[in-house]
Amino acid sequence: MGGFLQAxxxxxxxxxxxxxWVERFVRRKGVxxxxxxxxxxxxxLTVAENVTESDLLNDSEVESATRKVxxxxxxxxxxxxxxxxxxx
Numbered sequence: 001m002g003g004f005l006q007a008x009x010x011x012x013x014x015x016x017x018x019x020x021w022v023e024r025f026v027r028r029k030g031v032x033x034x035x036x037x038x039x040x041x042x043x044x045l046t047v048a049e050n051v052t053e054s055d056l057l058n059d060s061e062v063e064s065a066t067r068k069v070x071x072x073x074x075x076x077x078x079x080x081x082x083x084x085x086x087x088x
Contacts, residue, residue: 011041011045012069014041014044015037015041015066015069015070015073016073018037018040018044018070019037019070019074019077021037021040022036022040023077034067034070034071037070038063038067038070041066041070042057042063042066045057045062
């Protein structure tokens with residue numbers, strides 16, 4: 001279990017990166033924007049599948065958790081932007 005948790009925690013920076021790329025280049029809103037980020041992240045999960053020997057891409061719980069992480073990252077970025085509007 002510890003190895004799986006460590007692999008999962010290594011994915012979080014990819015979620016942040018995917019959200020940032022989508023924010024820069026995808027003009028759609030809401031679920032469509034989230035779907036674009038999810039697609040990028042699921043592509044990255046293929047690497048994690050090889051490391052963990054798990055079927056992550058075909059797991060609805062993994063997709064649901066990934067969507068929640070995307071929402072959390074976006075919410076945090078929005079709070080930071082609101083409190084520091086001149087920050088990059």
